[in-house]
Amino acid sequence: MLIKGLSVKIRDRLILNEVGLEFIKGLNVILGPNGSGKTTLLRCIIGMIKPSEGRIEIEEKEKSYSPAEFFSAEMNVMDVLLAGGSKKDYMRYLKLLGIDNFINRNFSTLSTGEKRLVLIAKALAEGDLVLIDEPTSGLDLKNQINVRNILSSLKDKMIITCTHDISIATIADRVALLKEGRIIAQGEPVNVLTEELLSDLYGVKIKRIWVDDRNFVFV
């Protein structure tokens, strides 16, 4: 999937500036600080926002979306999963995320993090192209690690997530850095997640530490 020259202007503010991206099967992460235009990018992909320039080339795929903000509807988790009329193997993804016991609970009584897990499970079950806005936001450490591992293991789907959580980017198949509406780097994590680029992206000094010969973390 390709994005070429995408620009989005909202009320005279240039939110995305000639964004060019390539996505592959597996986990694609768009990393950027708050306000860099990540959610706008995702919304362009699903057609909610029309770009002022550029285009998006997607093959015909079933899309799904897990939003950062949503309405806390008063219904069963089962009904939330069935919303939209799809019939998919939701239980499989609920089990993966460790929330299969939520199935009969009232969605509005779950914690924010639990609700987000439900919507992530729904999106993973329904789409071949899965868009997730801030997958680990609001999650405790155990769930953060769990979600990270699950997202990186689903190689037959094209998952596009945007986040400011660097630890997801380190295990991605492809990473892009979005700074103030511009892509400043994209490619494999080891090449993109360098100290210089990340310090530039976040405006703070960041040090990269190798944990073993494949994994690294940041402080």
Add this chain to the structure above:
Amino acid sequence: MIKKILFILLLFLSFFLSIIYGETYIPPNELINPTGIYSIILQNIRLPTVIATALIGSSLAICGAVLQMLLRNPLMDPYISGTASGGAFGAVLSYFLLVFNLPFAFLIYISPIIAFVFALISTLLTLAIGKRTGVYGLIIGGVVITFIFSAFVTILVTFISIKYPFVPSVTFWLQGEIIVINWYEDAILFILTIILVLLGIRSARKVDLVAISDEMAYARGINPNRYRIFWVSVVSIISAYIVSIVGIIGFVGIIVPHIVRRTIGGSTTLLVPYSALIGSPILLLSNIIASGILGTVIPVTSITSLIASPIIVYVMVRGIAYKGS
């Protein structure tokens, strides 16, 4: 299951009570083989009115439920949204043009359509105001639009009644009065209600999705705002027709979905059928009080608003814990 049975029993009970209690009391033994004046009242006034009341109760309840889901606001119903007042204005306007020989007087022939047009306009105005002003914006917008259109109704009806003192009064239009003597009106109400129920059940999962998230709806190929306009149009058609025959009946759409949510559940797949089931008895029982049991006829919306008020206050005090759309 037991709740379902209780609600069905409630429906039959309120139906039965509505048939015997009204401006004239009809003794139950007269129901099996009605004679004389009871037969006339039953066939020409009581039965058509009771059936209309049941159908109107169901329709308004379903409209309220769907609006609440799509607009993410548990205090929405066709009255608060301004729809009913717009419809009343449209209906009265067409009479006004005719009575005073003004241009477009021919519109009287399509008066329900004019009612629909203004019901739609008033709702869109409410949505436009409400969109920008947070969770309560929709309600305040609806109240303002209702004020405006109700004021116009009052003014126009006052002028009409100078010339023709026996037209339906301002109170009829703004507060409702369910007296139906035409089986033809029941037939139309029946068709509209059936369409609404079937459409509601078929669309239930879609409505649920649009309620939860616009982004999720777009991803599944649904344009949520166009979908909202579609349902607003459906609600406007039904509300306009109801208003043109019985005036503004408000608050049923708030009371009933609230009861369904508390007793059964809040998915549209449940809200539609159960609102239809509970909407009838609620309005039937309100109309029993309204239609003469207290000695005189009281406008129906005053009764429904009293029932709804504690619910409205409760919802507000508990905090509308929902994010606005």
